[in-house]
Amino acid sequence: MIHAAxxxxxxxxxxxGFVLGLTCVATYxxxxxxxxxxGGLESIDSILGKAFRLPWANTMYFRFQMPPVITxxxxxxxxMLLGSFVSSKWSHDFKLRVMPEQEWSQNFGPSKLKRWxxxxxxxxxxxxxxxxxxxxxxxxxxxxxxxxAPAGFIFIVGLFISGIITTKxxxxxxx
Amino acid sequence: METYVIPILLGFxxxxxxxxxxxxxxxxxxxxxxxxxxxxxxYMLTGISxxxxxxxxxxxxxxxxxxxxxxxxxLGNLVGGLIFGVGMAMAGT
Numbered sequence: 001m002i003h004a005a006x007x008x009x010x011x012x013x014x015x016x017g018f019v020l021g022l023t024c025v026a027t028y029x030x031x032x033x034x035x036x037x038x039g040g041l042e043s044i045d046s047i048l049g050k051a052f053r054l055p056w057a058n059t060m061y062f063r064f065q066m067p068p069v070i071t072x073x074x075x076x077x078x079x080m081l082l083g084s085f086v087s088s089k090w091s092h093d094f095k096l097r098v099m100p101e102q103e104w105s106q107n108f109g110p111s112k113l114k115r116w117x118x119x120x121x122x123x124x125x126x127x128x129x130x131x132x133x134x135x136x137x138x139x140x141x142x143x144x145x146x147x148x149a150p151a152g153f154i155f156i157v158g159l160f161i162s163g164i165i166t167t168k169x170x171x172x173x174x175x
Numbered sequence: 176m177e178t179y180v181i182p183i184l185l186g187f188x189x190x191x192x193x194x195x196x197x198x199x200x201x202x203x204x205x206x207x208x209x210x211x212x213x214x215x216x217x218y219m220l221t222g223i224s225x226x227x228x229x230x231x232x233x234x235x236x237x238x239x240x241x242x243x244x245x246x247x248x249x250l251g252n253l254v255g256g257l258i259f260g261v262g263m264a265m266a267g268t
Contacts, residue, residue, distance in 0.1 A: 011192075011196060013213075013214045014221050016193075017217060017220070018222075019188065020189065020221070020222035021221065021224065021226040021227075021229060022225060023189050024222065024225075025225075025226055025230055026188075028230060028233075028239060029239060030181050031181055032242075034243055075183055075186070076186035077186065078183050079186020079190070080186040080187070080189060082187050083190035084190040086191070087191045087194040100267065101201075102202075103201060103202035104201055120266075121265060121266075122262040123262065125261055125262030125265065126259055129262060132251055132254060132255035132258065133252050133255020133256055134245065134248070134251060137263075138189070140252070141219065142219060142223060147243075148227070150247045151245045151246065151247040151248070151252045152245060154247070154249060154256065155255065156256070158253045158254070158257040158259070158260060159259050159260040162260030163207075163261075163264045164208050164260075165260075166261045
């Protein structure tokens with residue numbers, strides 16, 4: 001039964017969401033914390049900054065808010081890499097993709113540089129915004145909302161407002 | 176065990192659901208903002224609902240203290256969310 005489920009390339013989003021909910025409850029029970037991803041990246045930054053003695057590593061933020069230690073979220077990344085690798089390999093969905101399948105090139109042309117540049121810029125914006133908001137899609141929108149924290153719902157509202165506007169601007173008439 | 180095995184195991188299942196919902200793909204993210212594919216909405220809201228019921232059930236049974244609740248700063252959360260959406264729509268991640 002497990003094999004049959006793992007063989008499928010896509011699950012119904014309801015089923016995947018159900019397992020996500022159970023995982024979040026398990027996280028709270030086993031580790032007394034919530035799932036999140038953006039904080040782990042900042043901890044990695046902090047460790048790198050300290051290792052290479054970069055000036056910003058001495059700021060209050062990276063000394064006390066995000067100290068250079070191995071955190072729960074960093075170990076979560078290891079598990080996430082394993083999980084997505086096993087999942088995609090099992091269903092023969094694993095492939096190194098330089099460009100997204102069709103959606104991108106239909107609207108933005110075949111330039112790889114454009115795609116990677118926009119992905120990099122988008123990634124910087126995402127991480128910066130996650131620092132301001134205090135979490136990302138997983139850490140605040142999902143984990144926060146399921147604890148009924150207003151922060152999670154406010155974040156979802158903001159995310160969708162600007163996400164829709166930005167997509168509309170980027171896609172123009174093709175929206 | 177506490178510091179290494181448990182987070183790796185939890186992360187494993189978290190990313191497995193993401194991959195199986197197809198959220199590693201650019202078009203899934205962008206098409207949510209274009210309302211052509213509501214996978215994210217379904218995935219997130221099911222996850223939130225299941226987790227909500229589970230957490231508060233365990234809390235009412237006394238098995239869990241809900242003491243890691245994300246703190247709310249209305250302006251920070253809203254402004255952060257507004258900037259986050261721009262990055263999400265651009266990168267498609």
